[in-house]
Amino acid sequence: xxxxxxxxxxxxxxxxxxxxxxxxxxxxxxxxxxxxxxxxxxxxxxxxxxxxxxxxxxxxxxxxxxxxxxxxxxxxxxxxxxxxxxxxxxxxxxxxxxxxxxxxxxxxxxxxxxxxxxxxxxxxxxxxxxxxxxxxxxxxxxxxxxxxxxxxxxxxxxxxxxxxxxxxxxxxxxxxxxxxxxxxxxxxxxxxxxxxxxxxxxxxxxxxxxxxxxxxxxxxxxxxxxxxxxxxxxxxxxxxxxxxxxxxxxxxxxxxxxxxxxxxxxxxxxxxxxxxxxxxxxxxxxxxxxxxxxxxxxxxxxxxxxxxxxxxxxxxxxxxxxxxxxxxxxxxxxxxxxxxxxxxxxxxxxxxxxxxxxxxxxxxxxxxxxxxxxxxxxxxxxxxxxxxxxxxxxxxxxxxxxxxxxxxxxxxxxxxxxxxxxxxxxx
RNA sequence: GGAGGGGUGGCUGAGCGGUCGAAAGCGCUGGUCUUGAAAACCAGAGAGGCGCAAGCCUCCCAGGGUUCGAAUCCCUGCCCCUCCGCCA
Numbered sequence: 001x002x003x004x005x006x007x008x009x010x011x012x013x014x015x016x017x018x019x020x021x022x023x024x025x026x027x028x029x030x031x032x033x034x035x036x037x038x039x040x041x042x043x044x045x046x047x048x049x050x051x052x053x054x055x056x057x058x059x060x061x062x063x064x065x066x067x068x069x070x071x072x073x074x075x076x077x078x079x080x081x082x083x084x085x086x087x088x089x090x091x092x093x094x095x096x097x098x099x100x101x102x103x104x105x106x107x108x109x110x111x112x113x114x115x116x117x118x119x120x121x122x123x124x125x126x127x128x129x130x131x132x133x134x135x136x137x138x139x140x141x142x143x144x145x146x147x148x149x150x151x152x153x154x155x156x157x158x159x160x161x162x163x164x165x166x167x168x169x170x171x172x173x174x175x176x177x178x179x180x181x182x183x184x185x186x187x188x189x190x191x192x193x194x195x196x197x198x199x200x201x202x203x204x205x206x207x208x209x210x211x212x213x214x215x216x217x218x219x220x221x222x223x224x225x226x227x228x229x230x231x232x233x234x235x236x237x238x239x240x241x242x243x244x245x246x247x248x249x250x251x252x253x254x255x256x257x258x259x260x261x262x263x264x265x266x267x268x269x270x271x272x273x274x275x276x277x278x279x280x281x282x283x284x285x286x287x288x289x290x291x292x293x294x295x296x297x298x299x300x301x302x303x304x305x306x307x308x309x310x311x312x313x314x315x316x317x318x319x320x321x322x323x324x325x326x327x328x329x330x331x332x333x334x335x336x337x338x339x340x341x342x343x344x345x346x347x348x349x350x351x352x353x354x355x356x357x358x359x360x361x362x363x364x365x366x367x368x369x370x371x372x373x374x375x376x377x378x379x380x381x382x383x384x385x386x387x388x389x390x391x392x393x394x395x396x397x398x399x400x401x402x403x404x405x406x407x408x409x410x411x412x413x414x415x416x417x418x419x420x421x422x423x424x425x426x427x
Numbered sequence: 428g429g430a431g432g433g434g435u436g437g438c439u440g441a442g443c444g445g446u447c448g449a450a451a452g453c454g455c456u457g458g459u460c461u462u463g464a465a466a467a468c469c470a471g472a473g474a475g476g477c478g479c480a481a482g483c484c485u486c487c488c489a490g491g492g493u494u495c496g497a498a499u500c501c502c503u504g505c506c507c508c509u510c511c512g513c514c515a
Contacts, residue, residue, distance in 0.1 A: 049483065060445080
């Protein structure tokens, strides 16, 4: 949620900045709504004041033992007028709130202009794309002997699911454990376990609602309950409606959850393999920090995600998302893209964002500034570190030996019973 | 699923038709004292909105209702706790 004061002060400036992310802000509508709200609010508050004053006078007269009948008679239809004014004001305020709720965050000044993925800006690359002297297979072919069973998944569930078997399932689990341990032991994150079903208030807090209801899986017959699209939602919302002890900042959580996405509107995109699934696992990093620390925190958090790729010896590049590719709540996002030999290109494996106070304002996550005692919004950040399924794909494709086997990166071996090689020929 | 008890400020918790936005304790902030800290003492401070300001308005889980007036009474919903049942 944007600061409405900033909008009131200079709607055109806000609109200009939103154009970087290809969002068109209707400033005329806002101004009209704001003018009406202002008038209605002051009228309603005048009526409220009058009621308060009169009622108080009646109370005082009564305590003195005087006859209150004439005073009560004087009140007349004040109550009715107040009720009517209040109802109109409530409607207007709700409309304004809805309007405000659907405006995305302002992109940071460093965010490049651009409408789509191709306009993202490469920042750096790491690792050497391995010279493969055979025709690399993609993960679907590598797992074709049953390790990655898309047909089984289609039978029990439908499209965009996978069944992993044997060594593939174990590798998936190993990757997860390895990543969580690294963040807890080396990067200073506190592990949390959270519900996979959340209420609407939580989805509103992180920005998935009201605008992106179609992208969520909603539990039928259970009012307002949704499967989480990412751990970001339950973890960040741990601090909804809270005034956090300043000593507790920065808060850093690592959380492993499945993620559920309807992928509405992505028909025909990435239909092969497990790049885009309705259900996938992710190890997520979430930070809540003091406002002055958030940009540094974004660099650090991105570094923590990068550290995983480096330990896994996976070549990758970092890109900064252009305005048009930026998520609703983010002020800036750095994506990590891993090299996939099977596709011959880089694919997103992590997305690290600074939301500034955008989410905090939606969920009233504050801390009390020492000294001044003023309540300030925290800044929130999160990033995948990493998406587990895509990491599995990257390991399989980058470490394939050309003979149906896959060597296991050093870092994962302790989690694979010490094995150095994966045999995918049978399950 | 059955029966009961609750939801009040950062936290605990009192209030149960009118100077109640709310006692008290803890925690917090400033001061006194101290070499410094702790303790003690004094003072301050709930959350949000509108307004240049003076100031005004809202908020005691949420939504309705009764009333001149609701934290307080009534209805509905949500959530929590205890006991019984069922259960990984």
